[in-house]
Amino acid sequence: MKNNFSKRINSLQTSATMEIAARVIELKSNGTDLIDLGVGEPDFPTPEHIKLAAKRALDIDKTKYTLNVGTLELRDAIAKKLYNDNHLEYKSSDIIVSAGAKQSLFNAIQVLINEGDEVIVPIPTYVSYIQMINFAGGKAVIIPTDESTSFKLSPDKLSEHITPKTKMLVLCNPSNPTGAVYSPDELKNLAEVSNEQNIYVVSDEIYEKLIFDDLQIRSIASLDENIKRRTVVVNGFSKSYSMTGWRIGYAAADGEIIKNMAKLQSHSTSNASSISQEAALEALTASQDIVEFMRNKFEIRRDFIYKEINLIPGLSALKPSGAFYLFTNVSQLLNKQFRKHIFKTTSDLILYLLDEARVSTVPGSAFGLENYIRISYAASFDHLEEGVGRIKTAINKLLA
Numbered sequence: 255m256k257n258n259f260s261k262r263i264n265s266l267q268t269s270a271t272m273e274i275a276a277r278v279i280e281l282k283s284n285g286t287d288l289i290d291l292g293v294g295e296p297d298f299p300t301p302e303h304i305k306l307a308a309k310r311a312l313d314i315d316k317t318k319y320t321l322n323v324g325t326l327e328l329r330d331a332i333a334k335k336l337y338n339d340n341h342l343e344y345k346s347s348d349i350i351v352s353a354g355a356k357q358s359l360f361n362a363i364q365v366l367i368n369e370g371d372e373v374i375v376p377i378p379t380y381v382s383y384i385q386m387i388n389f390a391g392g393k394a395v396i397i398p399t400d401e402s403t404s405f406k407l408s409p410d411k412l413s414e415h416i417t418p419k420t421k422m423l424v425l426c427n428p429s430n431p432t433g434a435v436y437s438p439d440e441l442k443n444l445a446e447v448s449n450e451q452n453i454y455v456v457s458d459e460i461y462e463k464l465i466f467d468d469l470q471i472r473s474i475a476s477l478d479e480n481i482k483r484r485t486v487v488v489n490g491f492s493k494s495y496s497m498t499g500w501r502i503g504y505a506a507a508d509g510e511i512i513k514n515m516a517k518l519q520s521h522s523t524s525n526a527s528s529i530s531q532e533a534a535l536e537a538l539t540a541s542q543d544i545v546e547f548m549r550n551k552f553e554i555r556r557d558f559i560y561k562e563i564n565l566i567p568g569l570s571a572l573k574p575s576g577a578f579y580l581f582t583n584v585s586q587l588l589n590k591q592f593r594k595h596i597f598k599t600t601s602d603l604i605l606y607l608l609d610e611a612r613v614s615t616v617p618g619s620a621f622g623l624e625n626y627i628r629i630s631y632a633a634s635f636d637h638l639e640e641g642v643g644r645i646k647t648a649i650n651k652l653l654a
């Protein structure tokens with residue numbers, strides 16, 4: 255049948271992680287005893303006081319439309335958070351609340367990217383940026399990074415890829431899927447190039463609270479007024495507060511950019527859920543102890559999985575500094591004849607781990623880089639121990 259769908263929708267590819275998530279759901283519904291180390295959401299329940307705030311919102315009928323850009327109370331709280339945590343001064347009119355950070359990313363890219371504009375995307379990276387750029391008619395200029403720079407973009411590589419058509423750089427800091435965190439100096443060097451070349455930066459900081467080893471994280475926008483003017487800071491509640499299903503994220507930027515993002519959002523989803531906004535307000539204004547509690551658990555798991563995975567023959571991984579993923583090099587297991595198996599791609603290996611170990615992970619190709627798998631440690635310690643044990647057994651079986 256002739257494809258009658260728009261050029262825009264045909265430019266999109268289905269999210270590979272979503273496909274695997276669907277397969278995992280199918281296996282689980284068949285009763286398969288599966289250890290899910292594939293998904294990108296904290297295993298913790300949403301904290302009790304946040305759930306109570308949502309219940310309160312229902313009881314007092316905060317169930318109507320809010321301002322399209324989000325309630326003033328929530329945007330004021332976000333402005334305060336950005337000032338206190340990130341040394342960033344924004345007015346509430348420089349902030350928009352969306353249905354997840356994803357919607358803020360989508361809006362920012364739609365608002366700033368014209369047909370043919372080039373957007374620099376260091377890979378491996380979060381699956382959706384490239385599709386969002388395609389949807390806007392832009393061209394994603396992919397810059398591969400590797401272990402030698404801990405998967406971080408260098409200012410030289412950035413400069414090399416800038417052309418007169420370059421409009422934007424997308425940075426994910428801390429990174430999904432590598433857990434890399436840029437140091438303030440590294441950010442300063444990237445900001446200098448961006449300033450010189452007058453390009454926008456979309457800075458996805460959704461894993462900002464999940465950093466380890468007492469690292470201090472900076473937002474690139476906080477380095478100077480010039481870079482701040484051209485940066486859209488994106489953040490949200492999904493990861494830090496274990497609120498993935500509540501769909502609340504936000505963007506902070508120059509007021510004119512936000513005004514245009516609001517225009518777009520007003521014709522698509524209007525405001526984010528009023529109840530979720532009340533819950534997010536509570537998340538920001540109450541004690542932050544629970545965030546530290548969860549961060550600390552992630553650090554303990556990071557230490558465990560980093561050590562254990564590196565002990566398995568054929569697997570190796572750099573120590574992640576943030577987020578909750580171990581980006582694991584599996585190149586030694588590819589294109590090699592084992593007794594019964596040969597894995598031509600990481601997806602073949604992922605399927606082997608699904609069938610043999612009943613452990614789900616995500617192929618690096620879903621983030622733009624073959625030869626790696628992403629193992630999420632957003633799972634309980636018991637699950638992690640069991641999952642790692644199963645992976646070890648399955649790999650040892652290959653090598654036996």
Ligand SMILES: Cc1ncc(COP(=O)(O)O)c(C=O)c1O
Pocket residue numbers: 294353354355356357380426430458460489490491492498501502503
């Ligand atoms: C890097 C990154 N940005 C954005 C998102 C989307 O977050 P949200 O749930 O707020 O839409 C995710 C979710 O996995 C992510 O990993």
